[in-house]
Amino acid sequence: MTRKRPVAALLFFILPFGLLFAAFYLAPIGYAIKQSLYTVERTGTFGPAREVFGGLVQYQRVFADGPFWESIGRVLLFGVVQVPVMLGLALLLALLLDSGLVKGRRFFRLAFFVPYAVPGVVAAIMWGFLYSPNLSPFTTLTSKWDLLSADLVLWAMANVVTWVFVGYNMLIIYSSLLAIPQEVYEAARLDGAGAIRTAWSIKIPLVMPAIVLTTVFSIIGTLQLLAEPQVFRTFSSAVTSTYTPNLTVYSTSSIPNFNLAAAFSVVLALATCLLSFAFLKVTQRGGDK
Amino acid sequence: MKLNRIAPMVIMGACTLYFLVPIWWLLVAASKSRSEFSSTDPLWFADFALMDNLRELFAYRDGVFLRWLGNSIVYTGGAALLGTVLAAMCGYALAKYRFPGREAIFNVVLSGVLVPATALALPLFLIFSQFNATNTFWSVFLPSLVNPFGVYLARIYASASVPDELLEAARLDGSGEVRTFFTVSSRLMFPALVTIFLFHFVAVWNNFLLPLIMLGNERLFPVTLGLYTWNTQVNQYPEVRMLVLTGALVSIVPLVIAFLLLQRFWRNGLGSGAIK
Structure with missing residues (x-):
């Protein structure tokens, strides 16, 4: 069967998104790369500034920038701890909701999801108050540990992120649990497998794609950490202007040194893509066994 | 037991x-x-004293908070609504038509999902400043329209919920492709579209870096940025603290209402994209 391709309709469907995507996604990426290859030169200290092609000069600066790599190390540490804790909790809650052992599922689902409605900035402000020793309702806790000190503030932020996103991740995993056909459980029931055994050997492998998806999103989110540390700067002097990679980008661009900031952005975006891509590859290979 | x-x-x-x-x-x-x-x-x-606090919040500095709330609703509601329609059309075309370059387009859009939105904020600022368009409504609104993940979801949903036979039948009836999309296909995809809308809504509502970099004029701030600036002033002006707390509470309300109203959609539709 041959039919004339509806070119006009296709253009109508694709062009509006395509143009915006090109203008506000592709163009900025290209522009950032171009900017990162330039450098500002001055003749004398007070001479006029002009942009000249600098090759990889900015990238040399990025790689020599100690605080930037410290901040990368910091968010990686954050992610290695926070992502498994958050997703582990999300998985546990999703399995419990699905197990039939819990009454009031509708209520719990909603209660756990509500924090997702709180914007990151607002969640950070709220928890910042809750951590402040003189304002917190949990004074027994905050008097023993200073949650806003240099040692603990990273984990205080990890708690904010966990609080916001557990319910969202739980819901993604839970809806893919719901999609498992009931027949799958029949065999397990005949074998006399208990709830825990069923969860471990049947449910978890079947919702693996959902877990992988939520992990990738969490990795991306972790490397982009910005709102929480930016807000916490008000509450804690331990959070510096280069605490996370994105804060470095922001403070470099407000110096302003756009060329260097653009190079930071490019490196950060590349690192993010590489890491989530590598994670996808590793998990896919694991699935082939 | x-x-x-x-x-x-x-x-x-x-x-x-x-x-x-x-x-x-x-x-x-x-x-x-x-x-x-x-x-x-x-x-x-x-x-x-909630009523007094609210009165004070909305009266403070000529009611700038109400303005922020309104801005947020326009940025977010407008971008999510329009963005969902655009993503749906694109995803639908990628799912239901075969044409050269289809896979290429899909892959480019998909890799857009992996590019963190915050990496775009600074270059967007530089581009907009070339057109002297930073610190405007459009500098925040236009970039917020683009939602590659929405295209990805729309393509999955369209493949799953719009049968080819139906499109064939519509063609035989003489219905144009575009009309078929708006009258038939979009209805079949509706629950999925609500999910995309909701995700997009939350993403834009939470967006912080883009307005932080783009906007200098307080009258254009979304509510998150406004609350953030107030919070930075708490140490100098302690009286602002109550405004921040009351404002934080008020800023949560619209999303909670949206979630409650749209519950039956997100409850089951949310994971469909992850199953495939």
Whole structure:
């Protein structure tokens, strides 16, 4: 069967998104790369500034920038701890909701999801108050540990992120649990497998794609950490202007040194893509066994 | 057998406390007068001053907070609504038509999902400043329209919920492709579209870096950026603290209402993209 391709309709469907995507996604990426290859030169200290092609000069600066790599190390540490804790909790809650052992599922689902409605900035402000020793309702806790000190503030932020996103991740995993056909459980029931055994050997492998998806999103989110540390700067002097990679980008661009900031952005975006891509590859290979 | 049921309920109960106590605290805190905020039990009401706090919040600096709230609703509602339609059309075309370059387009859009939005904020600022368009409504609104993940979801949903036979039948009836999309296909995809809309809405509502970099004029701020700037002033002007707390409470309300109203959609539609 041959039919004339509806070119006009296709253009109508694709062009509006395509143009915006090109203008506000592709163009900025290209522009950032171009900017990162330039450098500002001055003749004398007070001479006029002009942009000249600098090759990889900015990238040399990025790689020599100690605080930037410290901040990368910091968010990686954050992610290695926070992502498994958050997703582990999300998985546990999703399995419990699905197990039939819990009454009031509708209520719990909603209660756990509500924090997702709180914007990151607002969640950070709220928890910042809750951590402040003189304002917190949990004074027994905050008097023993200073949650806003240099040692603990990273984990205080990890708690904010966990609080916001557990319910969202739980819901993604839970809806893919719901999609498992009931027949799958029949065999397990005949074998006399208990709830825990069923969860471990049947449910978890079947919702693996959902877990992988939520992990990738969490990795991306972790490397982009910005709102929480930016807000916490008000509450804690331990959070510096280069605490996370994105804060470095922001403070470099407000110096302003756009060329260097653009190079930071490019490196950060590349690192993010590489890491989530590598994670996808590793998990896919694991699935082939 | 008993223990089997008690342990799960204990976990659920503890988690409910963890998730809801901070919001409860915010509600209680926003209902207190400034003097009672630090002198009374943080988790229980004192004299109920929520109305006074709200009045003060909306009156402060010529009602700038109301303006921020309005801005947020326009940025977010507008971008999510229009963005969902655009993503749906594109995803639908990628799912239902075969044409050269289809896979290439899809892959480019998909890799857009992996590019963190924050990496785009700075170059977007530089581009907009070339057109002298930073610090405008459009500098935040236009970039917020683009939602590659929405295209990805729309393509999956369109493949799953719009049968080819139906499109064929519509063609035989003489219905144009575009009309078929709006009258037939979009209805079949509707629950999925609500999910895309909701995701997009939350993403834009939470967006912080883009307005932070783009906007200098306070009258254009979304509510998150506004609250953030107030919060940075708390140490200098302690009276702003009650405004921040009350404002934080008010800023949560629209999303909670949206979630409650659209519950039956997100409850089951949310994971469909992850199953495939």
